[in-house]
Amino acid sequence: MVADRVTLCECFARDGLQHEPEFVPTDTKVSTVDSFVAAGFRRIEATSYSHPDRVPAFRDASELLAKVPRADGVAYKATCPNPRAVQRALADLDAGHGADELSLLVSATEAHTERNLRTTRARQWANVTEMARLAGGRFSLVGVISMALGCPFEGRVDPGLVAEDFGRFADLGVTLVTIGDTTGLGTPATVGPLFARLAAEYPDVPAVAHFHNTRGTALANCVAALDAGCRFFDSAFGGVGGHPAKIGYGTGMTGNTCTEDLVNLLETTGVATGLDLDLVLAASARCEQALGRPLHSMVARAGFGLLPEGVSL
Amino acid sequence: MVADRVTLCECFARDGLQHEPEFVPTDTKVSTVDSFVAAGFRRIEATSYSHPDRVPAFRDASELLAKVPRADGVAYKATCPNPRAVQRALADLDAGHGADELSLLVSATEAHTERNLRTTRARQWANVTEMARLAGGRFSLVGVISMALGCPFEGRVDPGLVAEDFGRFADLGVTLVTIGDTTGLGTPATVGPLFARLAAEYPDVPAVAHFHNTRGTALANCVAALDAGCRFFDSAFGGVGGHPAKIGYGTGMTGNTCTEDLVNLLETTGVATGLDLDLVLAASARCEQALGRPLHSMVARAGFGLLPEGVSL
Structure with missing residues (x-):
């Protein structure tokens, strides 16, 4: 593993909050996004243009995007489930508070596509x-392939099929394709070869590692992706979220890759995240405050490990 | 990573319980050990011959060893902090209920040695x-080097010093040497090279990976050790324990590598543990019952992932 630089997309405000039983007030969400920008995150998954009746957690999508701080080099991502969502994204863009990236999702399996x-x-x-x-070329597009490392209904997923889907997204002009381990079925032994293959077949379209910690493997899988050349990672402060609400597949305590713990693993390994580590811990505290409970980060409790020379809090 | 076979030492009854504020009744401990033997564990850390006033959790060391099931190929390990402890171990052996393995500990750093x-x-x-x-050659001896991957007082630890300590243990005739990441400061980038070096320098004395999940890195570090040739792992059901009680170093929620989650990672990667996976989940439930609370395993909630052909529950 060589010293290098990676880009983390902070997913707390969308993938993280989608599961919350109580609506998180818009200003509270904005205050967490403020802390992400301050810490140095340059990609932030901010909200979803889901139908407000279906996913009420994001009924404030437009209001949120109008309130988050805008800064050079900070890109906000919004998820879009259907053409109507893209129309809303375009309206917000025309109104001067658009998202920078839209994500478009397919699932690698028929059974999950049908249920989800x-x-x-x-x-x-x-x-x-x-x-x-x-x-219409007015946003950066991010493709998402969920169940890319296994499906609770269909079991193993053919990496060749994932590579094909990746290629279809590339043909649509996306700038990134997210590889989702939706229910934590990937292992380093499947993650590594898949990311190596995608990097070889599509050198111009980076893959994003979006792993869920359903079975405790998220960080180990991130290391496997990193070793295979991946430089884009999705994570959420406190390891929250990571499982679509109200969809009864998979079981157990799921959760996104935990931002604090991933940042610690990367930085103590000599892989630069470009983040201010002190402000990462401040953002961590802000997220716990926003949800009113201790979240799942170990590093939030234990602090960072042994940082390289020149990196400090 | 090739298909292979590894040996897990189940540490719930000792390293796992050392932290518990309430004494766990001997028969409850024995019932957990019963479940470990049933699941197929062949190395079990059963107790400690610590002074009963200093570590009351193990005041029943001799009684426990007299009650645990004895079966061919099942080795019980007891930790020994001092010569008096070895004398107690010898007395139990003479009485017909001895431990099979004794572990003897050094710390890689002066500062930790002084405090601990x-x-x-x-x-x-x-x-x-x-x-x-x-x-006197009547037990298998297991050397333990704590703080081998970093120390909260001294920071980085020279791998050359760890290799020297490893060699001193080898000269004492130990059969295994445990590499302890006592406060979770190791990373795959430090674990991999250390285990590769030890395997190259001491091919006849296997290293044991004993990692704490203080910063969420335990499983990622196990993968790095495995890739470097390590075939012996310590873990505890529910990820409990993993931090000496009443010793004020390190901070945060520590914990041993979680057995259920490690077994899942290994088996879904095609690395055989020799365990009955159904009975691993039964032992997991037994441990939660013993402590009267949900423990920290993700797999205990989510179940195993995608097992190879021929491996099933």
């Missing part, structure tokens, strides 16, 4: 293609 | 040498 998206993969690809067309 | 053992490294090595002499 209530459609078929073929129809979802048509849907995604229409969304990309509507976006 | 209240002595110097030189005196502790004399102590360990005397214990090995007293044991």
Whole structure:
């Protein structure tokens, strides 16, 4: 593992909060996003243009995007489930408070597509293609392939199929493709070869590691992805979220890769995140305050480990 | 990573329980050990011959060893802090209920030796040498090097010094040497090279990976050790314990590598543990019952991931 630099996308405000039973007030969300920007995050998953009745957690999508701090080099991502969502994203952009990135999702398996998206993969690809067309080059697009490392309904997922989906996203002009281990079924032995293959087949479109810690493997899988050349990671402060609300697949305590713990692992390994570590801990505290409970980060309790010379709090 | 076989030492009954504020009744401990034997564990850290006033959790060491099930190929380990402890171990052996393995500990740093053992490294090595002499070849001896991957007082630890300590243990005739990441300061980037070096320098004395999850890195570090050739791992059901009680070093929620989560990671990677996975989950439930609370395993909640053909619950 060589010293290098990686980019983390902070997903607390969207993937992290999607699960919360209580609506988190917009100003509270904004205060967490403020702390992410202050800590140096340059990619932030801010909200979702889901239908407000279906996912009320993000009924304030436009208001939130109007309130978050805008700074050079900070990109906000919003997830879009359908063409109507892209139209809302365009309206916000026209109103001067648009997202910078839109993410468009497919699932690698038919069974999960049916249960989660209530459609078929073929129809979802048509849907995604229409969304990309509507976006009209006015956003960076991020493809997402969920269940890319295994599915609770179909079991193993063919890496060749994931590579094909990756290529379809590349053909749609996306700038990144997110590899989702949606229910924590990936292992270093499957993550490493998949990321190596994608980097070899699509050298111009980086893969993003989006792992869930359902079985405790998130950090080990991040190391495998890093070793295979991955330089983009999704994570959420406190390890919250990481499992679509109200969808009854998978079991157990799921959660996103925990930002604090991933930052510690990377920085103590000599991989620069570009973040201010002191302000990472401040953001961690802000997120716990926002949700009113201790979250799942170990580093939030224990502090950072042995940092390289020149890196300090 | 190739398909292979590893040996896990289950540490719940000793390293796991050392932290518990309430004494766990001997019969409750025995019932957990029963479940470990049933699940197929062949190395079990059962108790400690610590002074009963100093570590009352193990005041029942002899009684416990008299009650645990004895089966061919099952080795019980007891920790010994001083020559008096070895004398107690010998008395139990003479009485027909001895431990099979004794572990003898040094710390890699002077500062930790002073705070934890209240002595110097030189005196502790004399102590360990005397214990090995007293044991008289009647037990398998397991050397332990704590703080081998970093120290909260001294920071980085020279791998050359760890290798020297390893060699001193080898000269004392130990069968294994445990590499302790006592406060979770190791990373895959330090674990991998250390284990590779030890395997190269001491091919006849296997190193044991004993990692604490203080900063969430335990499983990632286990993968690094495995990739470097390590085939012996310490873990505890529910990820409990892992931090000497009443010793005020380090901070945060520490814990041993979680057995259930490690077994899942290994088995889903195609590395055989020799365990019955159904009975691993039964032992997990037994441990939660013994402590009367949910413990820290993710797999205890989520279940095992995608097992290879031929491996099933």
